[in-house]
Amino acid sequence: MAHARISMYLPPDVNPTQAAIAYGCRALPKLNEELQSEDLQTRQKALMALCDLMHDPEHVYEAIKIGCLESLKALLKDGDHMVRIKxxxxxxxxxxxNVGRDGFLEHGVILALSFLLNxxxxxxxxNLHLAYKHLAxxxxxxxxxxxxxxxxxxxxKLQREEEEIQQLILDTLASCLQEDAATEALDNRVVPFLKQMLLSSNNDxxxxxxxxxxAVCIPLEGKNQVWQYDVxxxxxxxxxxxxxxxxxxxAGALMYATMTTEGKYAALDAEAITPLLELLCSSMSKVRLNAIKALTMLAEAPEGRRYLQAHVPTFRVSEKDINQAVQRAAHIAIKVIEWKP
Structure with missing residues (x-):
């Protein structure tokens, strides 16, 4: 005889907003079919489930293989904002x-995403800028x-977006501008925009x-614009x-900007040497390294070299730094400071 009993176990963890995932190798093909469904709720649920699965690179590989990227590209034009977000x-x-980034390049995802910049x-x-940041x-x-x-x-977009998105764009640009794209950015007034952002109250x-x-200062035109715009x-x-x-x-930006004569004297006029010398005692090796390299650039000017000659003992200490790159940079700096025409 059957008895009515209350189970001691918790009910199964069922998410009503997420599509049920098929078993085994049928899971992703079924979700891909549901992404193409005319029913809005079906598309939304499939996207929720796909978000969970894409954390596994093996699932990413399989999704690309069966054509999910084409289905997803079509959904970028969906009229429902939740579908576009997911x-x-x-x-x-x-x-x-990596497999996902390679898939983006092979299937034209970069341009497809760009239609959502506005x-x-x-x-x-x-989400779009997060994808670009990782891709870059x-x-x-x-x-x-x-x-x-x-x-x-x-x-x-750099000057028009919210702060969280501005940070993502800066990350993307920093990577892209090292790929011979600095000139294009300079033609679009990137230096005045960055100058404004250097004054932000946000540390990041x-x-x-x-x-x-x-990255902007790598080409000569970038160095010139940083000087011309009084950055x-x-x-x-x-x-x-x-x-x-x-x-x-x-300090790293100064290192590049002071490679030109105008940049050197602009930095000397702004009294850059004293704060750069103070950074040689920083606990962060990157700070010490960039400061030494910037000081080396300033030492190429006669006025900078004369001023730094009294601080050679400080560079001698840096020659014994725990970081080998800092040691090498300090050795080069001493040679430049002690050079005599």
Whole structure:
């Protein structure tokens, strides 16, 4: 005889917003079919389930193999904002894996995502820029973004987006501008935009703006614009920032900007030597290294060399630094400071 009993076990963990995942090798093909469904709720549930599965690179590989990327690209144009948000989330999760980034390049995902740069949903744009940031970590991915003609759009969005998204764009640009794209960014007024961001109250934005400026300064035109737009005094001011990462990137940007004669004298006029010398005692090796390299550039000017001759003992101490790169940089700095015509 049957008895009515209450189970001691908790009910199964069922998420009503997520599609049921088929067993084994049928799971992803079934979800791909549901992504193409005309029923809105079916598409939404399939995307929720796909977000969970894409954390596994093996699932990413299988999804690309069976054509999920084409289904997802179509959903970027969906009229439902939740579908677009979850679709871009799937893309950015896929972009955290090498196999996903390779798939983006092979299936034209970069351009497909770019159509949402002006999407009214901030979450959608944030996911999109997360995907670009991860993609740009590969040289081929950064080159793919550059080849897609997105640098002007990214620079333009830099001054109009929310702070969280601005940080993602700065990360993407810093990687892309090392792939021969600095000239294109310079033509679109990237230096004035970065100058404004160096003055931000947000530590991360100041740090990332200075890091991007390092990439901007690689070509000669970038060095010239940093001098022309009077950015060097701001970088000197950031050498005294409370955040070590900001100090490191500001010193790095100065290192590149002072390779020209105009840059050297602009930094000397802004009294850059004293704060740079103070950074030689920093606990962060990157700060010490960039500061020494910037001081080496300033020592190439007669005025800088004369001033630094009294500080050679400080560089002798740096020659014994625990970091070998700092040791080498200090040795080179001493040779430049002690050089006599």
């Amino acid at each position: 679709t871009t989330e799937v893309f950015y999760i896929m972009a955290t894996h 999407d009214p949903q901030p979450l959608c744009r944030e 970590q590969l040289p081929s991915g950064a080159q793919g973004i550059v080849s897609s003609g997105l640098i002007p759009s990214l620079v333009w 934005i100041r740090s990332k703006a200075a890091r991007t400026l390092m 060097i005094p701001i970088l000197v001011h950031l050498l005294k920032d409370k955040t070590e990462e900001v100090q490191a990137n500001a």
